[in-house]
Every structure is written in C-alpha cells, then in structure tokens.
Amino acid sequence: MQGFFHSVRLNEARCKGCVNCIKHCPTEAIRIRNGKAEITEERCIDCGECIRQCVNHAKTAVTDKMANLDRYRYNVALPAPSLYAQFPVKVQETEIETALISIGFDDVFEVAWAAELVSAAITEFLNSPIRQTHKKPLLSSACPAVVRLLQVRFPELLDNIVPLPPPVEVAAIQARRDAATKTGFKPEEIGVWFITPCPAKATTVRHPLGVKESALSGTISMARVYGEIRRAMRHLQHRHDNPKGLGRSGVGWAAPGGETEAAHIENVLVVHGIHAVAELLEQMAMNKLNDLDYIECLACEGGCLGGPLTVENRFVAEKNLKNRMRNMPEKIEQEKVELSPEVQPVEPRSMLAMDNDIAAAMRKIEAMDLVLMRLPGLDCGSCGSPSCKALAEDIVQGRANETDCVFRLRERVKTLAEEMVDLAQRLPPSLNRTTGNDLEDDDET
Amino acid sequence: MGEPVLSVVFELIGGDFSLAGDASSRVKRILQQAGIPAPVVRRAAIAAYEAEMNVIIHADGGTMRLEIHPDETRLTVADQGPGIADVGQAMQEGYSTAPDYVREMGFGAGMGLPNMRKCADRFDIVSAVGEGTRIEMVFRHNGPA
Numbered sequence: 001m002q003g004f005f006h007s008v009r010l011n012e013a014r015c016k017g018c019v020n021c022i023k024h025c026p027t028e029a030i031r032i033r034n035g036k037a038e039i040t041e042e043r044c045i046d047c048g049e050c051i052r053q054c055v056n057h058a059k060t061a062v063t064d065k066m067a068n069l070d071r072y073r074y075n076v077a078l079p080a081p082s083l084y085a086q087f088p089v090k091v092q093e094t095e096i097e098t099a100l101i102s103i104g105f106d107d108v109f110e111v112a113w114a115a116e117l118v119s120a121a122i123t124e125f126l127n128s129p130i131r132q133t134h135k136k137p138l139l140s141s142a143c144p145a146v147v148r149l150l151q152v153r154f155p156e157l158l159d160n161i162v163p164l165p166p167p168v169e170v171a172a173i174q175a176r177r178d179a180a181t182k183t184g185f186k187p188e189e190i191g192v193w194f195i196t197p198c199p200a201k202a203t204t205v206r207h208p209l210g211v212k213e214s215a216l217s218g219t220i221s222m223a224r225v226y227g228e229i230r231r232a233m234r235h236l237q238h239r240h241d242n243p244k245g246l247g248r249s250g251v252g253w254a255a256p257g258g259e260t261e262a263a264h265i266e267n268v269l270v271v272h273g274i275h276a277v278a279e280l281l282e283q284m285a286m287n288k289l290n291d292l293d294y295i296e297c298l299a300c301e302g303g304c305l306g307g308p309l310t311v312e313n314r315f316v317a318e319k320n321l322k323n324r325m326r327n328m329p330e331k332i333e334q335e336k337v338e339l340s341p342e343v344q345p346v347e348p349r350s351m352l353a354m355d356n357d358i359a360a361a362m363r364k365i366e367a368m369d370l371v372l373m374r375l376p377g378l379d380c381g382s383c384g385s386p387s388c389k390a391l392a393e394d395i396v397q398g399r400a401n402e403t404d405c406v407f408r409l410r411e412r413v414k415t416l417a418e419e420m421v422d423l424a425q426r427l428p429p430s431l432n433r434t435t436g437n438d439l440e441d442d443d444e445t
Numbered sequence: 446m447g448e449p450v451l452s453v454v455f456e457l458i459g460g461d462f463s464l465a466g467d468a469s470s471r472v473k474r475i476l477q478q479a480g481i482p483a484p485v486v487r488r489a490a491i492a493a494y495e496a497e498m499n500v501i502i503h504a505d506g507g508t509m510r511l512e513i514h515p516d517e518t519r520l521t522v523a524d525q526g527p528g529i530a531d532v533g534q535a536m537q538e539g540y541s542t543a544p545d546y547v548r549e550m551g552f553g554a555g556m557g558l559p560n561m562r563k564c565a566d567r568f569d570i571v572s573a574v575g576e577g578t579r580i581e582m583v584f585r586h587n588g589p590a
C-alpha cells in the first residue's frame with residue numbers, strides 16, 4: 001500500500017526518538033528507527049493519539065491550506081458542530097459564520113443539519129424490518145478512526161456498522177448542490193471544505209470509508225480556522241444570515257452520546273477514547289454485548305470536542321456546547337430529506353496474520369514464542385518496538401534483531417567480555433613456564 | 446505425517462475471575478496471527494471463552510489446549526471439576542447450575558454448552574461426576590460461517 005495518504009505525520013526535526021508515542025498507538029503502528037518515530041502506513045488509522053501524546057509536538061496533522069480555496073470559483077465552509085463549542089456562548093453563531101465568510105469562504109453549510117437527517121435515518125433503520133436481518137448491536141459509522149480500527153483489528157465486526165453515511169458526506173453533497181443552484185457554477189467549480197476537529201476526517205477525503213468517493217474538496221484544521229476567526233472578529237462588518245440555523249439534536253453530535261440521543265436510542269452504550277473503544281470491541285467480538293441495540297464509539301475522549309485539532313479544553317468546550325444548545329430548537333429540518341450518498345461495505349485491512357500461508361505463519365508464531373522467552377518482558381520500549389511481544393514479532397518478520405534489546409545486548413557483551421578475560425589469561429607456550437606446552441593453545445592452522 | 450501443527454496449552458484457575466477471558470483472548474490472538482479466516486476465528490474465540498468461563502465458574506482448574514492444523518483448529522478443554530450428571534440436560538439452552546453470586550455477575554446464564562456446540566463444527570463432551578469434564582471442539586477453516 002505504498003503511498004497511502006495519511007494526515008498524521010512526523011516532524012522529524014522535532015522528534016527526539018522517545019517512546020511516548022509507540023506505547024500509546026492503538027495499532028502498534030510506530031517504531032523508533034534511526035532515532036526517529038516511524039509510522040507504518042498500513043497500520044496507522046489516523047486516530048491522532050500520538051499527536052496528543054507527543055511532548056515535543058513532533059506529530060502533526062496535515063490538512064488543506066486556506067490558499068487551496070483559490071482553486072475554486074466558490075467556496076463553502078462546512079463547520080463541524082464542535083467549532084461552535086470552541087467559543088463561549090456570548091459569541092453568537094451568526095458571528096462565527098460571518099467571520100468564516102470574512103476569512104475567505106463564500107458561504108457556510110452546517111454539518112449539524114446533516115446530522116439531524118442521519119439521526120432520523122438511524123431511528124428509521126432501527127425500526128425497520130431489514131434491521132432484523134442485520135447483526136446486533138449496530139455500530140456508529142460517524143467516527144472514521146473507529147471504522148479504521150475495525151478494519152485493522154476487528155474485521156469480523158465490520159458488518160455491524162450501521163449502513164448509513166456519516167453526516168459530513170451528506171452535508172458535502174447538499175452544500176455543493178445548493179451552491180450550484182444559487183450561483184449557476186458547475187459542481188466542480190465549487191469547493192466544499194470541512195472545518196475538521198481531527199486528522200481522521202482529513203484522511204477520509206482521500207480514502208473514503210463507507211462511501212465510494214468523498215464529496216469534500218478538502219478539510220481545514222479547526223485550530224487554524226479558529227485563529228483566523230478570532231482575528232476576523234475584531235472587525236466584522238456585514239452580517240451573514242444563515243437561513244437554516246442550528247438545531248440542538250444535530251449540534252449535540254459533537255459530544256459523546258449526542259448521536260444516539262438525537263436518534264432516540266435507549267439501549268445503547270457510548271464509549272469514547274480509542275483504548276476504551278478497543279477494549280469494548282474486544283468484548284463485542286466475544287458476543288458479550290449482544291443485548292445492546294447500538295454502540296456509539298468515538299476515538300477521542302470527549303468525542304469530537306476532544307479532537308486533536310480543537311483548541312478549547314474539552315470540558316470547557318462541552319459546557320459551551322450545552323449552553324448553546326439550550327437556546328436552540330430541537331430540529332431545524334422538519335421535512336424528510338432523501339439521504340445521499342449511498343453506502344458501500346467497508347473492506348477489512350487486516351494486518352494481524354504473520355504470513356499469508358497458514359503453515360508459514362504457524363512456524364513464525366513458534367519462532368516468536370522462543371524469541372519472546374529470551375526477552376526480559378519489561379516492555380521498556382528502548383528497542384524501538386512498543387513491547388517485548390512486538391519486538392519478538394518484528395524479529396521473526398526480519399524487521400529487527402535480538403540485540404536491539406538492550407538487555408540481550410548487555411548479555412551478549414557480558415559473554416563476550418568473559419571470553420575475552422578467559423582468552424587474556426591464556427599464555428602462549430613460550431611464556432608459560434608453569435605447565436609446559438598445552439596442546440589446546442597450539443596454533444596449528 | 447509431517448503436517449505442521451501448532452499447539453499451545455493454557456492453564457485455567459478455577460474461581461479466579463480476575464483472569465477470566467485471558468486464555469481465550471490469547472487463543473484468538475494466535476489464530477489471527479496464524480491467518481485463520483476471520484469468521485472461524487470469531488467462532489473459535491467465542492467457544493473458547495464459553496469453555497474458559499465454565500472451568501472458572503465450576504471447576505478448581507483445568508487446561509485449554511489449542512491445536513492449529515492447516516485445515517482445522519482443535520480446542521480441548523479439560524477440567525478437574527464436579528462433572529456433569531446429565532449432559533443431555535446441560536446441553537439445553539437456559540440450563541444452569543452456576544451459583545447465585547456467579548449469575549449475579551452476569552455469567553453462567555446457561556448458554557455455555559449449547560453456544561459452544563453452535564460455534565464448533567464438531568463438538569464432543571465426556572463428563573464424569575466427581576472427576577471432571579472434557580470438551581473437544583473442531584473448527585474447520587473452510588467450514589460454514
């Protein structure tokens with residue numbers, strides 16, 4: 001999979017080669033090689049956990065530059081609902097929208113509107129007869145990092161994903177349609193940009209999940225847009241009036257539980273934080289959660305409000321969000337709107353097998369076990385692999401050596417040193433006056 | 446015959462719920478690493494979990510043996526437990542002899558044996574009261590999903 005686009009990247013100059021990120025990656029995608037953190041493309045799910053863990057800020061998320069707007073004749077901003085939570089409630093939503101216009105967008109289209117539609121579709125799906133044939137419990141399709149975690153670690157659960165598109169894709173299609181009608185421009189002349197709280201969404205533009213093709217032109221980091229909005233606020237002039245407005249149930253999707261609350265699902269579990277999600281999916285795979293109707297899994301603690309590209313502390317953001325929601329109607333879209341795009345099944349991207357051939361894989365597992373027994377079991381990470389187990393796997397796969405382990409290396413050095421001492425004590429026959437000639441020390445060759 | 450076999454044995458300790466599920470998750474991991482098809486892994490892991498829980502709930506201890514062959518996976522779970530007096534009855538859904546405190550934890554709802562049989566392509570059970578129980582399960586790698 002050479003050339004797989006990832007939003008999460010390493011800033012080499014800043015990386016000190018410490019072991020913080022390798023220990024926290026949920027797919028064990030990172031190794032330290034030549035003193036720098038190296039991400040294995042095939043395994044990375046762009047969850048952004050390593051961005052959060054890196055004290056040196058060596059991990060970054062690549063999103064589009066504002067300058068990329070120049071490629072289009074007309075540009076629409078699609079704010080994630082979490083954008084509004086970055087500001088205290090005294091900053092009005094219309095002011096934020098107006099600021100978006102003044103920093104270069106021509107129009108604003110709310111993802112929250114699409115979230116309302118998807119919520120209604122989830123409710124409908126749960127009550128429909130097709131649901132009976134579908135696996136239980138259903139898993140939300142909204143968080144792309146979670147869907148990718150399923151691809152690489154839980155391929156057996158992919159069929160449980162609710163067959164509905166994520167709100168951002170629904171919004172992108174409608175935004176472009178609306179803009180085309182309004183301006184008369186061709187669809188390809190219209191740029192549609194998601195203001196994203198996370199790198200996971202940035203990656204889906206290039207590698208769509210559950211839809212054939214992303215309707216987005218790109219994504220722009222919420223942190224970057226936040227800065228520009230703050231600056232623009234000082235001299236806002238005209239006022240952008242959003243004809244649609246915002247509704248509580250759609251905006252609520254930004255926080256954990258918002259999706260299932262909007263869809264009125266009661267028998268539900270809400271889990272956030274990528275490690276908590278992985279642990280729960282482990283349980284689900286063992287059939288232990290079959291009594292549930294729906295599981296809302298979000299990769300970031302605090303849901304989208306805790307996204308690596310948000311600015312405000314997630315607890316403060318949650319308070320901002322709740323305060324805002326109090327003044328909003330429950331819904332803004334009263335009519336039933338046909339949902340597009342169509343969904344596609346998500347393919348597994350399983351990386352777990354040691355070899356494509358079962359017999360070869362079995363031999364490798366045995367070899368790995370033997371290597372593991374020789375390793376100290378401290379999981380210190382000094383070798384550049386996240387754990388002794390991971391190092392054993394790397395060794396068997398030919399990606400590392402046993403002496404990469406500092407303890408194994410030390411043992412080798414010790415043995416060598418002892419041999420040296422032993423050799424140093426032996427004397428050539430000409431100097432050895434006590435025992436006479438020793439055949440063993442003869443250099444016969 | 447020279448056909449490659451990978452076998453691993455796990456010790457199970459009766460009554461220790463802190464380790465409950467440990468052996469079966471390791472079984473699952475090994476099957477995944479061996480590249481066994483995902484639906485087979487899932488069935489075997491679920492059966493392993495049920496069997497492991499049975500030993501932890503009812504027996505003093507036992508072993509779970511995983512054997513991977515190129516075309517099938519075998520799981521053998523043997524315990525030194527009370528044994529089952531009426532195996533036929535125990536195979537019925539909903540039947541349980543689990544003590545109350547265990548049921549309260551959400552375990553031992555009586556789905557264990559029937560569930561295992563559903564998951565496996567072959568299921569054999571031998572039990573003697575006062576001696577223990579031995580369950581053998583086979584999962585074919587190209588078997589029904």
Ligand code: SF4
Pocket residue numbers: 008024025026027028029030039043044045046047048049050051
């Ligand atoms: S983004 Fe997530 S999956 Fe990718 S390397 Fe970082 S922690 Fe690992």
